[in-house]
Amino acid sequence: MIQVGMAYYPEHWDRSLWEKDASRMAKLGVHAVRLAEFAWSRMEPEEGRFDFGWLDDAIDVIARHGMRVILSTPTNSGPMWLYTDHPETVQWGRDGRPTDLGIRGHRCIQSPVFRRYAGRIVEEMAQRYAGRPEILAWQIDNELESNHCTCPSCREAFRRWLREKYGTVEALNKAWGSEVWSGEISSWEQIQPLLAPDCMPDWHNPAFMLDYERFGAWSLADFIQRQRDIIKDHDPDAIVTTNSWFCANMPDFYQEFASLDVAAYDNYPPMDLPEDGETLYSNAFGLDLVRSFKRKNFWILEQLGGAGGCWSPMGPAPWPGMIEGYALQAVAHGADLVSFFRWRSSCSGAEMLGHGVLDHDDRDNRRLAEIGRFCRRLEAMPELDRTGLHSDVAMLYGPDQEFVLKNQRQSRNFAYWTQLRLFHDACMGLGVNLDVAPESAALEGYKVVLVPTHYVTDPALAARLEAFAAGGGTVVVTNRSGVKDKHNNCIFGEALPTVFRRLCGCRVEEYDAIGDDRRHIAAVNGGSFAVTGWCDLLEPEGAQVWARYTEKFYAGTAAITKNAFGAGWAYYVGAVGERALYRSLLLEIFRAQDIPVLTALPQGVEVTTRSGEGGTYRFFFNDTLHGKTFPVDGQMVSLRPMEMKIQGEGGEWL
Ligand code: GAL
DSSP, X not given: OOEEEEEOOGGGSOHHHHHHHHHHHHHHTOOEEEEOXXXXXXXXXXXXXXXXXXXXXXXXXXXXXXXXXXXXXXXXXXXXXXXXXXXXXXXXXXXXSBOOTTSSSOBOSSOHHHHHHHHHHHHHHXXXXXXXXXXXXXXXXXXXXXXXXOSHHHHHHHHHHHHHHHSSHHXXXXXXXXXXXXXXXXXXXXXXXXXXXXXXXXXXXXXHXXXXXXXXXXXXXXXXXXXXXXXXXXXXXXXXXXXEOOOXXXXXXXXXXXXXXXXXXXXXXXXXXXXXXXXXXXXXXHHHHHHXXXXXXXXXXXXXXXXXXXXXXXXXXXXXXXXXXXXXXXXXXXXXXXXXXXXXXXXXXXXXXXXXSBOTTOOOOHHHHHHHHHHHHHHTOTTGGGOEEXXXXXXXXXXXXXXXXXXXXXXXXXXXXXXXXXXXXXXXXXXXXXXXXXXXXXXXXXXXXXXXXXXXXXXXXXXXXXXXXXXXXXXXXXXXXXOBOTTSOBOOSSOTTGGGHHHHTEEEEEEXXXXXXXXXXXXXXSOEEEXXXXXXXXXXXXXXXXXXXXXXXXXXXXXEEEEXXXXXXXXXXXXXXXXXXXXXXXXXXXXXXXXXXXXXXXXXXXXXXXXETTEEEEEEEEOSSSOEEXXXXXXXXXXXXXXXXXXXXXXXXX
């Protein structure tokens, strides 16, 4: 059965409350209680003096009520003695100074001293708890980010990482093209991973920036693996994970989860929902991306439980239906465990206004009632965890693309995520399951592979896509693909899209980074669409024209092409369009590939299917604040705002 969890902080509450809290959670339908991710100062109040008595008691109370524990390692925030006695464990910011003490997440994950203390507390916990039946799983740290600390240990570690990668400074200078702006180095000490707050990332050499991001991602994965190894040494069967999030310092999620058993994510969907704004389907995209981390079902370790308000003014109250609806949406996209954040808002500390399920008054409320309803819905589908999402369509996502396009914007109004989301939105709007997949993913079994902005180029991928298309698949490549080599330098002497030119049967003759301006394109088979951000002016080299620009000096020039390649097709989309463009394009592609579509879904309604040994379940979710009615398979379906309806194998409503 799909598991329901709850974040709980026994260390924040008087012991007299523990029993009552556990009993209320168990009655609600909670299976697992997530504990301890910030409790280091309670577990090791003084250096080397450990106190797990309180945690033993809390675990006992939880177990007595029939629930299990997701036990977190507390390394996100060290105790104050650690920072004051060992200042080299403190994280440094972009300004090259140690971060303020007394906040959280302010430890350097690369510092050898921090790693020694972190390793020791994890070892103590693993010795005591690993393998115990009460423990369902382990969470490492909390909401880890790629390592961007600038302390002396991190600078040294970055230099070491570069030395191992390049061997000599000459090789590094060559790879980075450091001769520009006199950036050549003659000794490793000249490497300065320091981005002053007022220095824009695009003032730095893009090749340096890409390696800096790759180092940060490696440093994080290495930190995770060390903790994971300690736990596994004590219990090889332990389920170990960490709760990821989409943050400023994005990691390489594939590397982050490589050593872990299950992907996990903190799911805080938007509560402002403009009908046709940026947020439409954005949460669905995040969930599909998380499913790609291990290419299987995932867990939610923090699920929206109340209004936000931790680091900013308080956010809006969740609308009726949101708590239940968003939790079911996570399940619809592949979550097998959904753990809410948090049982009760805390009465002290910086996060006191970040709302949990219960408010400070501790009374039962409508959010609690919605979680109860969520639990009952899951109980009615006990086989649902034995299903997964199966997709005919894959969309490739590359951490390198993420890194470089963030640090070197191509044009105003052009961003990697926007590009990905436009394609994802169109699939959602047509009721088509989509797998986000790493660039290394096997393509067999898919009918369509979407490749938005494959900017840092892997020629081997181009060859695999050619084979895929030749075998009857459809590939869609977009603008700013094939631009850079693996070091993030521009590819010399080849027309764009370089390695994709043969597959797409066209070349980019010129381009226009139009920023916020708009142009229009007319599809050869009808339809006119606004485009913005970017315009590639295409010269077909065997491809048919799918759409042409209608304005400026390039009126009449191809914007989108379609090339027959072996038994399949390759489209090249040279501009970034409005939603309707992607719908129209994908509808043509899906119909040609016999992929079933639902053309009457109102915007904001998403349909996904989970299937497998546990049956087939079709999820209809209204991710808007308006009621929606639409026809499906000859019957009308009505959904209240945020409502999820689920259809079983025989079409019956569950
Ligand atoms: C998460 C974090 C939690 C808590 C929560 C508040 O990002 O992991 O510890 O701060 O936000 O909404």
